[in-house]
Amino acid sequence: xGDVAMTVPVIRAFVHxxxxxxxxxxxxxxxxxxxxxxxxxxxFAVDVKGRHNGFFGLVKLYSDLKKLNIDAIADLxxxxxxxxxxxxxALSGKKVAHTDKGRADKKALTRAENKIFEPLKSMVExxxxxxxxxxxxxxxxxxxxxxxxxxxxxILRISGEKESQEWIGIAPFAQxxxxxxxLDLMQKVVNELATNQNYKIFLFGGGxxxxxxxxxxxxxxxNVIVVAGKLSFEQExxxxxxxxxxxxxxxxxxxxxxxxxxxVITLWGATHPYAGFKPFNQPMENCLVSDREEYPLLxxxxxxxxxxxxxxxxxxxxxxxxIISSIQSxxx
Numbered sequence: 001x002g003d004v005a006m007t008v009p010v011i012r013a014f015v016h017x018x019x020x021x022x023x024x025x026x027x028x029x030x031x032x033x034x035x036x037x038x039x040x041x042x043x044f045a046v047d048v049k050g051r052h053n054g055f056f057g058l059v060k061l062y063s064d065l066k067k068l069n070i071d072a073i074a075d076l077x078x079x080x081x082x083x084x085x086x087x088x089x090a091l092s093g094k095k096v097a098h099t100d101k102g103r104a105d106k107k108a109l110t111r112a113e114n115k116i117f118e119p120l121k122s123m124v125e126x127x128x129x130x131x132x133x134x135x136x137x138x139x140x141x142x143x144x145x146x147x148x149x150x151x152x153x154x155i156l157r158i159s160g161e162k163e164s165q166e167w168i169g170i171a172p173f174a175q176x177x178x179x180x181x182x183l184d185l186m187q188k189v190v191n192e193l194a195t196n197q198n199y200k201i202f203l204f205g206g207g208x209x210x211x212x213x214x215x216x217x218x219x220x221x222x223n224v225i226v227v228a229g230k231l232s233f234e235q236e237x238x239x240x241x242x243x244x245x246x247x248x249x250x251x252x253x254x255x256x257x258x259x260x261x262x263x264v265i266t267l268w269g270a271t272h273p274y275a276g277f278k279p280f281n282q283p284m285e286n287c288l289v290s291d292r293e294e295y296p297l298l299x300x301x302x303x304x305x306x307x308x309x310x311x312x313x314x315x316x317x318x319x320x321x322x323i324i325s326s327i328q329s330x331x332x
Contacts, residue, residue: 001252002277003123004031007076008038008259009280010127012145014138015040021136024068026061033234034259037146044068055084062088072134075099076127097133099126106275106302115297119274126276143281145261149238158230159202159239165223166331168193169239169246169262171204171253172217176304178270179249181315187217188320189247193327194221202227202239204253245330247323250304254279265326269315270306272299288326291317 004027011023015038022042025035029045036043044065046052052061062085075086075098086096101123108116128138151159159167172186181189193199201221203214205228218224227236237256240246246257246264250271257264258279265286266279273287292298294317300308 001031002255003077004034005252005255005259006123006277006280007127008034009140009143010076010124010131010138011035011041012038013140013143014131014136016144017138018136024065024070026065030233033237034256042068058084059088061085065089066092070094072096074127074130074134076130095134097130099123099130101126102276109272109275110299110302110306112297112300112308117274117292120276122276122278122280124280140281143261145259146241149241151238151242152235155231155235155239158225158227159242160200162200162242165198165200166244167242168199168201168327168331169204169243169248169253169257170201171246171248171251172214173205173210174249174251174304176270176301178301178307178311178314179251179304180269181249181267181318182313183213183217185316185320189323190217190221190224192320192324194224197223199223199331201225202243204228204236204240245327247327250277258282263330265323265330267315267318267323268299270299270301270304270308270311275299275302286326288318288322290314 015023022040024042024044026044026046028048032043035041046061051057058081073086073089073094073096075082078098078101086098090096102120105120128140131138172181174180193201201224203218203226205211205214211228214226214228218226240257240262241260243262246262248254248264248266250266250268254264254266258281264279264282268287268289272289278287290298295311295314297308298314300306300311
């Protein structure tokens, strides 16, 4: 989800700066709401479980896309499926380019020995390079963000009217445990924030297990609202666009909030913003990282899927007070 969200600011800038060019975004139907508000963008939903499943499904996808009279292909994913697809277009004489994910550099950043600890080019910048390779101008120095969404009655029944309160989103989960701030500490963060009645806190997550944990975080707090399971994905996007701030792990929610122009504070465990996944247009000081003096092998992973013995508690080095202070300084 985060990978797709990181393409949104680039595509939004592209269509603004190249108004005569029409873009067709090819992705899973779940992600269509990301692109609904961007003018001159058509969304093609891939049926990965049906018509477009498997190798012969990719051939059918190529055939379906050919009918759109596409002139060039920008492969922003650069995985096996997209590689096959772009090569089919290249064989037909179309101009193609792909995003270099910098895998060798990321390996050097996360390896235990001879680690090269330096910031890498962001994925957003890499996507810009892909479009430039196709001959298009893209400049992200003055990013454009959508207007805050109008909240429907269905959303307002859960959120209430905003009025003068500061709305804070908290997304305390991530795909891998090594990127999740310990829930006992997150409880302290929620408890402290909830004492300020000028704050209204929305907890985001998915699935029964996460929802149950969110309900515990929100227990007996009138200004803490669990969103999980109550809104559609599109409605969640609309709510997020109205937040004053999002507190998130290194996860998709951080990139969703950033693509909507919301201030984002991220917490980093086994991973690190130097790998190129810092949320778009967010300053480095918004990235609260685990202590490398105590845990010198950090970052140990690009995506958080690699476990290192003795590094299970790295996120406990990010203090509750540091998180609270960072939030308060943004909302002051």
